[in-house]
Amino acid sequence: MEDVITLDYGSGGGKTSKLISDLILPLINKDHEKTGALCDGAVLDILKGTGDGNQRLVFSTDSFVVDPRFFPGGDIGKLSVCGTVNDLAMMGAEPAYLSLSFIIEEGFSAEELKTIAMSIGRTAKEAGVRIVTGDTKVVDRGRGDGIYINTSGIGFVDSDLFPEGYSLKPENICAGDSVIVSGTVGDHGTAVMLARNPEFGMGGGEGSDMLLSDCAPLNREALALARGLGKDLRVMRDPTRGGLATALNEFVEDRQDVGIEILEKEIPISDTVRSICDILGLDPLYCACEGRLIAVVSGECEDRALSILKREPHGSGAAVIGHVTEKTPGRLVIRTVLGTGRIAVKLSGAQLPRIC
Amino acid sequence: MPETRESSKEHKSRDGIIRLMEVCGTHTMAIARNGIKSLLPPGVKLISGPGCPVCVTPPQVVDAVLGLSELECRPVIATYGDMIRVPGSRPGDTLMKRRALGADVRIVYSPVDAVELAEKERDRQVIFLGAGFETTAPGTAAAIGAAADRGLKNFTVFSMLKKVEPSVRALASDPSFSVQGFLCPGHVAVVTGEKGMKFFSEDLGYPAVISGFEPEEILKAITLLLKQIRNGESKLENAYSTVVSADGNTIAQEMMEKYFALRSDIWRGLGLIPDSGFGIREEYSDMDAEKRFDIKIGEPKQDSGCHCGDVIKGAMEPSECPLFGKACVPEEPVGPCMVSPEGACAAAWKYRDVSA
Known part of the structure; x- marks a missing residue:
């Protein structure tokens, strides 16, 4: 922990976690695990x-x-x-x-x-x-x-949504589960970035419709999944700051037994977001979403979860992007289009555009 | 193509391992992101050279940059994003921290944005941190030109811009250097043209291939390099001919020529290399931050134990550094190779290969 708070501590990634766990929590709430303050x-x-x-x-x-x-x-x-x-x-x-x-x-x-x-x-x-x-x-x-x-x-x-004592949390995840995302990722983060920098000349100004933020309330989608799947729904998360890769890391980072493997080619990313991120040197997997959810569901309920999501207004672009695996415990692995695998870690500080 | 030199003897591997070096940060990142190293046959290794602009900037120059924030005029420091996390000689001392403590540090996406800033805030001195190679030098030259045309008296450039060729020549002259071929930097080649890359083969006697950045393009370039090595050839091949022409971008070359003069420059790990830096020409010295603010480059203040210099030279793999992943992580980087997304260490950390 540094002696001043820099902007990186507000990025929603590793540095934010460090600020909370090292500085704030020990001073205010020693039994936070019981209430889930994290x-x-x-x-x-x-x-x-x-x-x-x-x-x-x-x-x-x-x-x-x-x-x-x-x-x-x-x-x-x-x-x-x-x-x-x-x-x-x-x-x-x-x-x-x-x-x-x-x-x-x-x-x-x-x-x-x-x-x-x-x-x-x-x-x-x-x-x-x-x-x-x-x-x-x-x-x-x-x-x-x-x-x-x-x-x-x-x-x-x-009370009748889940069996007694069951709540949605990363600990529920088991090997063989499927990972689903409700639509294209990175739209919000990229749209805001463009709106902040009209000088890019890539649209993004007020009234521009080239790329819209995905910002939306997801309670219909989330509740439909919970009602339709019960205990077969393990955990859900809206990948805001830190994006998809950070949220998936948080699901398995404390696990000794399972990790997540996602297939690069299955991740829904719009061509617009992909191109803009390419130009700016950003990784869409770390760009914020404000109207997308990630759900981990039991493998056999994969199709049912997809059809539930696709019926809802903000779930039409839902896709299965990967699975929970015993092969790489504690890790998020991305299987690239070449068939190679790479580990993707949590975002550490804010993503910065690079030089060239 | 000129006659190829019989060079395979000259650059023969001592241990039988064929080492191919990329000298472009975007290649480093693309290779890591796509897990390309895990696809290579046994006995072929890819190593990173001095291709990441932030990484080659030595600590004493970063100290000078940090010193800008202490100037009495309290300037606006306009910089590319990845510069703001690079520590100087003192661990943790970065522009990001200086900003948290009150320095006016702003991230820009292009040098021309910094000129716009100077236009808008005429009562403030705006110093643009010019980092990069032949890739960003033309844009920086254009910014100097634009500021001169508009008669801006409050805009200067602190040039850390470097030329790729002298660094490769310096590396190759080291008797311990053992590389069998080069993946030539595609973006630099767009500016310099094929002619700017011929020294790899014609003067230094290495097999060399100009490569694009898509995984398939990199794999193709590697294949071409291996074929040359097998056939005992050392020629320059252009596998990125869709954008790299024989003569390159002559307008960009003229811009660089007009505003910059080559000077000796210090490179991290490589030391002082003659004619390797783009200094601002005397005629435009009122746009030169070093001159206007009388900035002297000192000695590094303390040894942080950082091995980035060895990593940049290809003498050490990121994972061989005793600090890698321990004292040096993206959240708290000791050296620049862990800061920039293009840095060999950051790429190796963020996109670790899995052989699963």
């Missing part, structure tokens, strides 16, 4: 209701600082709802309530705030969540980058 959402043993309505509660929070605030396919408002909704949904929960907090910089346009609020309202409606509490702070000019948003949310896991 997952996107914590499953809490608080039961709601009585009789046949017993439900477990899932709690999650996320902050949004995207630059630019408006990008093709979304904006910071839509993102702030989708981010927390998706974190809850990945735990198998039906998202129910959100809190919404703004930190606004003095001088921020009221019109822009209105547009963001409308987007929040629209996305919450689409996701079927209610915003029930919130907070607003205004900071001096120069002390915030326009606007920051935090949302926290709670959702409930139906």
Whole structure:
């Protein structure tokens, strides 16, 4: 751990994990493993209701600082709802309530705030969540980058969704399981990168439709999988910062018995994303998605999982990209188009465009 | 093609292993990403040469770059992304850390973006860190030209730009150097043309093939090299003729000629090599950051135990370095080869081969 916090600690990769595990957690919560503080959402043993309505509660929070605030396919408002909704949904929960907090910089346009609020309202409606509490702070000019948003949310896991004591977590993964992604990867990260750098001349400005962010609430897709597969659904994750390769690494990094092997040619990547990443020297497997989920399901349920996803609005591009294997425990291996295998590690810091 | 030289004796392998060297960071990365090493027949090895711009920059020059952030005028340091994580002589001292401590470091994607910055912020000194080879030198030359045309008084370039040929000549003159053929850098060749690559075969007597970057193109180039070696030939072949012409990009060559003059330059691992660096011509010295800010390149401050110099020379495989994967990982790199995605160590770490 360095003595100052550099931007790399916010990349969502190895350095972020290090910051949390080495600096923050030891000082605040020694029994974090019980509540799952290292997952996107914590499953809490608080039961709601009585009789046949017993439900477990899932709690999650996320902050949004995207630059630019408006990008093709979304904006910071839509993102702030989708981010927390998706974190809850990945735990198998039906998202129910959100809190919404703004930190606004003095001088921020009221019109822009209105547009963001409308987007929040629209996305919450689409996701079927209610915003029930919130907070607003205004900071001096120069002390915030326009606007920051935090949302926290709670959702409930139906007691009849999974057998008693079962929850979605990487420990459920077994050899022979299949790895599914719900659509093309890297769209959001690449779209935002283009929107941030209109000088690339590769589109990406406001109103450009060459490449849209995948930003979307995934609770329908996630819940459909959980309802349709039960215990055959092992774990889900929305590969945000750090992208597909980092999320898959997190599934198996603590395992001594299994690893994941994915087939490069099966990973859905749009030609646009592939070309842009090629030019900028980025790897699409490490670019953020905001409306995609990865699911690990039992091998025999592979086809069923695919057909469930394909029926949903944000799952039409779903594909099986690989399998859980005993051959490379603890590792993510990518089988290239040449048939060679390579280990893909977690993202360490932010991806940086290279020189030539 | 000129007469080929009977050179196989000259560059015969001492231990029977055929070593082929690539001198382009993008090749290093493509080879690792596609697991090409695991496809090679036994007795054939690919080793990386001085082809990664960040890697060949010596620690004392990185110290000078870091020193720019201490200038009284508090300049904007505009740089390609991979430069910001390279530590100078002191471990952990990077532009990224300097930025966290208050230095104004901005990532740009092209030298012309830095000129735009200078245009927009006329009251700030903007220093562009020019790194790279004949690949990025023409763009940097264009930026100097653009800034001169616009009469910008607040734009300078700190040139670390290098010419590939002298470094290869220096390597080859080392009696312990043992390589049997070269995969010539495709991007550099686009600029220099085939004529800029002839020295590999004509002067140095090596089999040489100009290669593209797709896995199939690299495999084809390797095959051509092996055929030459088997036949005892040493000629230059162009396996990237879709983009590399006989004379190269003459406009780019003229730009380099107009704004740069060759000077002695220090290379990590190789030391001072005459006529190997692109210095800014006297006529444009007001665009030369070294002159405007009176920057002196000192001695490295301490020995970090880094073996990047040996890795760059092909004398050591990344995995043979005692720091590799232990004290030196992408999260906390000791040397530049672990920083840049094009660095031999970063590529070897990120894309480890699996023989499974």
